[in-house]
Amino acid sequence: MSALKKSPRSHLQIVTATETPAPVMRLAFEAQAPQALRLRESTAAERIALIKKLRTAMLARREEFYVAFAQDMRKSKAEVEGAEFMPVLDEMRHAIGSLKRWMKPQSVTPVITSVGSKAQIQMQPRGRVLIIAPWNYPLNQCFCPLISAIAAGNTVILKPSEMTPTVSKLMGVIIAEVFDATQVAYFEGGQATSTALLALPFDHIFFTGSPAVGKLVMAAAAKHLTSITLELGGKSPTIVDETADTKLAAENLIWGKFINSGQTCIAPDHIYVHAKVKAKFIKACQAALTKYYGAPAKRMSNADLTHIVNTRHTQRLSDLLSDAQKRGARIIVGGQVDIAECMVAPTLLDGVNADMRIMQEEIFGPVLPIVEFSDINKVIAQINANPKPLALYVYSSNEARAAQIIAQTSSGGACVNQCMMHNVQGNLPFGGVNNSGIGSTHGYHGFKAFSHERSVLTAGRLRLEKLFAPPYTAMRFKLIKQIVDTMRLPAL
Ligand code: NAD
DSSP states (O other), X not given: OOSOOOOTTGGGSOOOOOOOOHHHHHHHHHXXXXXXXXXXXXXXXXXXXXXXXXXXHHHHTHHHHHHHHHHHHOOOHHHHIIIIIHHHHHHHHHHHXXXXXXXXXXXXXXXXXXXXXEEEEEEEEOOEEXXXXXXXXXXXXXXXXXXXXHHTTOEEEEEOOTTSHHHHHHHHHHHHHHOOTTTEEEOOOSHHXXXXXXXXXXXXXXXXXXXXXXXXXXXXXXXXXXXXXXXXXXXXXXEXXXXXXXXXXXXXXXXXXXXXXXXXXXXXXXXXXXXXXXXHHHHHHHHHHHHHHOSGGGGGGOTTSOOOSSHHHHHHHHHHHHHHHHTTOEEEEOOOEETTTTEEOOEEEESOOTTSGGGTSOOOSSEEEEEEESOHHHHHHHHHHSOOOSEEEEEOSOHHHHHHHHHHSOOSEEEESOOSGGGGOTTSOBOOOBTTEESOBSHHHHHHHTEEEEEEEEOOSOOGGGGGOSOOOHHHHHHHHHHHHGGGSOXX
């Protein structure tokens, strides 16, 4: 066990990050330039060896991570295992097992105009990349993109969130153990560090965080025409229709909402429930809360509930609740807030409306508004009137209805009779759409995000362009026209 001790109250303070001086980061960025060129020719075996080294170093500090997570946000060991280590290990396993195949140039079939030549897509590293991460799943959100970036052959500058300093420190120790700084450099800090990094001409920026900061990242990237992946957030709606299995839906949604105390980008934000099953569903939600977290009176001290990351966010949630109550919302269960302890009881809210801040802002905490509906078309219209969410969940026994809801709405990802699990299906692209993000990650999609898909055409003996060269005699014109006319033939 390391020197990291569980200090029970240290997480309660808003952390003032020690910012890294801009010149230090510029030097590190410049030092990565030769390595980025060398990595263009690195093999799958070299990249896999680094990922394995990272895995060994991370697992060697498993116990220290338990302590660090407890210190920063009182995350239980079970959630550290299931929501931090598991996705990272799975991302590693996926890359280790598939990288050789992902790196193989893909030949594409010829089209009429390329007959006689060979055409390939070659996955080339983007070069020097920047990864900026949030605090809610700090290890997962730092290491998963790092694995994809390494798999794709890039150098990386990684900046974790300033809000989980103990976990960030530990990750920094591991990065320094595993990587030479010319391949992966790690800088802690907050807004100033981020802003200074964003001024550098990276080849790609992978940002995970809020839509508001995502816009700043995109504007900074535009200065250098740097490509970006933005993994953002938003209000992910859930629909429970009148045909749904209410017990299954409630147990699944209460799990999805309250794991990490709702501080999950794809947590069900609010639930539209059909009037016919609303009472039954609420009862099932109450039963699920008791099953997972015991009697209401004991929930504020339940060790399985992660705390809110700091007092500022606890106050934000308290303000959202007060605003909703002032405007007529009713607390079904929960509602207790302890700012000093960074704790909010699992809360179900009824009687919410669109004027309340809680229905306008991403909640990102353990408060679940339940909205009654009787016309599914109105719910679809409401979802379509809002910014496109990161996820959307439908609970229904009517397959056609579920398919209709998915077809008539848009979101980064979606699940039917399930929530959040699309995130751990490593063969699905994970990401948002417009306000909830740009681009995607995980498995091959993560490798692709950090690669440039380079088109390489190698000429053969037959050279079609000769037919298109001047002088444009009448004969030549007739020939060109005949070739152009072949474009009307059906595709092969
Ligand atoms: P945030 O946007 O406040 O911060 C993210 C990162 O940006 C941090 O490293 C922070 O230091 C940095 N940052 C903050 N302000 C900045 C500024 N003005 N300029 C430059 N950099 C700045 O987000 P957060 O509070 O850390 O995380 C919560 C948000 O992240 C939620 O919206 C959540 O939905 C989203 N999120 C999305 C995903 C996903 O995969 N799509 C995953 C986790 C979290």
